[in-house]
C-alpha cells in the first residue's frame with residue numbers, strides 16, 4: 001500500500017474532489033473556525049463554507065505555519081488532519097471540559113473518511129506525522145477533545161488517543177480534553 005502524507009494547502013484542499021460526496025467532508029466544514037456561522041456543510045452552503053475555509057487556512061498558515069495534513073493511499077486522498085493554537089479555533093472555548101491549554105496546539109480534526117480505510121493503521125500514521133511536525137517546531141504539547149463511548153467525533157475516540165500516548169488532562173462524561181507532552 002503506497003501511503004503519502006502531505007501538508008494541507010489551499011490548493012490541495014480545493015482539489016480533493018473525491019470528498020465532495022462525503023457527508024462529513026472536512027473540505028466544507030467550518031465548525032471549529034467560525035462557530036457563529038457554522039451551517040451544515042452540504043448543498044448550496046458549500047460555496048460559502050469552502051471560501052471561508054480557504055481564507056482561514058491562508059491566514060492560519062501565515063501566522064502559525066502548517067496546520068493540516070492530508071493522507072493519500074495509492075494517490076487517493078483518504079484522510080485529513082487539522083491543528084492550530086486554540087485561539088485560532090474558537091469553537092474550542094465551548095467544550096464543557098474547559099479551554100485547551102495556552103501552551104498546547106489543538107488537534108481539531110483527525111479523520112479517515114472512508115470506512116474501508118479505517119483500522120488499518122492510517123489514523124495512527126497521520127497522528128504521528130502531526131506530532132512529529134509539531135515536535136520539530138518546538139511545540140510543548142498537543143491536546144484534543146476526544147469522545148467517550150462513541151467513535152464519531154471530529155478528532156476520534158478516547159481509545160485511539162490513549163493508544164497513542166495521550167492522557168486525560170480534564171475529564172468529561174462525553175468530551176474529555178486529552179494531552180500529550182512533546
Ligand SMILES: CC(C)(COP(=O)(O)OP(=O)(O)OC[C@H]1O[C@@H](n2cnc3c(N)ncnc32)[C@H](O)[C@@H]1OP(=O)(O)O)[C@@H](O)C(=O)NCCC(=O)NCCS
Pocket residue numbers: 024110111112113117118119120121122123124125151152153154155156157159160161163
Ligand atoms: C478515529 C480514526 C481517526 C482512527 O483512525 P484508524 O486508521 O481507523 O485507526 P488505526 O488503525 O490507526 O488505529 C490505531 C489504534 O487506535 C485504536 N482505535 C482506532 N479506532 C478506534 C475506535 N473507533 N475505537 C476504539 N479504538 C480505536 C485501535 O485499537 C488501534 O490500535 P490496534 O492497532 O491495537 O487495534 C478513524 O477511525 C476515524 O476517522 N473515525 C471516524 C471519526 C469520525 O466520525 N469523524 C467525524 C469527522 S467530522
